[in-house]
Amino acid sequence: MKEKIIIHNLHKSFGQQIIFSGLNLTVYEGEILCIIGKSGSGKSVLLKHCIGIIKPDSGTISVDGQPLTYTDDSAILKKFGVLFQGGALFDSMNVYDNIAFPLRRQGVSEEVIAHKVPELLAHVGLKGIESKSPSELSGGIQKRVALARAIAKSPEIMLYDEPTTGVDPITAGSVDRLIVYMRNTFGMTSVVVTHDMRSAFRIADRIAMLHNGTILFEGTPQQLQECQDAVVRQFIAGKASA
Ligand SMILES: Nc1ncnc2c1ncn2[C@@H]1O[C@H](COP(=O)(O)OP(=O)(O)O)[C@@H](O)[C@H]1O
Ligand SMILES: [Mg+2]
Structure with missing residues (x-):
């Protein structure tokens, strides 16, 4: 497998607080890598x-x-698309303009955009909502629109920060399926930060666990299930019962 992102010996502190102390992580082309770890462990950072x-x-x-x-x-940086926590659409713009935004910034013609917006919406399973404003949409639909916007520039790599946080289980399932669909359709390398273990087991090719500034575990979902490390076991057990 080809290496897409290599993070080598990363050190980062905020003041006295050490976030990373020699973190190494490789993301392979076309894989879905889920990053797990407790809140505040540095996943978003x-x-x-x-x-x-x-x-x-x-x-x-x-x-x-x-x-x-x-x-x-x-x-x-052009290679990346990002779905941040919350999804954050621009409230003052309708769905069409939200999705058109990154394309307009790239100088794509209005004619091409008019063609492209419905196509992007179709990829996330939506149709005919171009003139709606974000406030008229449910959280789950907003997430889909944000995803359509994130893939507008055909990124080679998608980063997702807690894509299923704050949505109901059914919506979470559909967001998971979309992440897999995007990878299968466009071959995007996908890094998904999540604290949702069920989701990680469902979508990940590999899972990496961040703990105390480094990657404590890295492997397939099956290897994670079989991992005997006490901290890893405790984390999974805690999340499974949460
Ligand atoms: N820009 C920043 N300046 C100072 N501290 C930060 C900054 N960003 C994050 N932190 C701190 O770094 C730690 C890790 O944050 P974060 O990556 O958001 O955790 P999580 O794993 O929950 O995503 C937290 O203690 C957070 O308060
Ligand atoms: Mg976070």
Whole structure:
């Protein structure tokens, strides 16, 4: 398998608080990698490092063999699509303009956009809601629209931060299916931060557990089930009963 993202010896502290102390993680092309770990362990901070929003104290992040340099990373950053926690659509814009936004910024013509928006909506199982405003939509539908917007620029890599948090189990199931559908349809490398173990077991090719600043476990869902490490076991047992 080809390495898509390599995080090497990442160190990061906020003041006295150590977040990463020599973290190593490889994401392979086309896989769905779920990152688990307790709240506050640094999962969101790790995603933000991947897209250069947060700069490491030391260590490197490379994508397709190109390290982030924090001067001009635009060619690398173009490869990413992100679905942040909450999904955050622009309230002042209708669904059409929300999805058109990243395309307009890239200078895509209105003619192409008019064609593209319904096509993107179809990928997330929606139709005919272009003129709705986000406030008229349920949380689950908002998430789908946010996903349609995130894939508008055909990213090679999708980052999802807690995509099923705060939605009901049925919606969570449909978000999971969409993540798998996107990967299967477009071959996107997918990194999914989640505290939803059921979802991780359902969609992941591999699971990595973040704990005390490093990756404590990395392997397939089956290897995770069989892992005998006490901290890992406790985390899974706690989540399974939660
Ligand atoms: N920009 C920041 N400045 C200072 N501290 C931060 C910043 N971002 C996150 N943190 C802290 O880093 C820790 C890890 O945060 P986060 O990655 O959001 O955790 P989670 O695993 O729940 O996503 C938390 O204690 C959080 O308060
Ligand atoms: Mg988080």
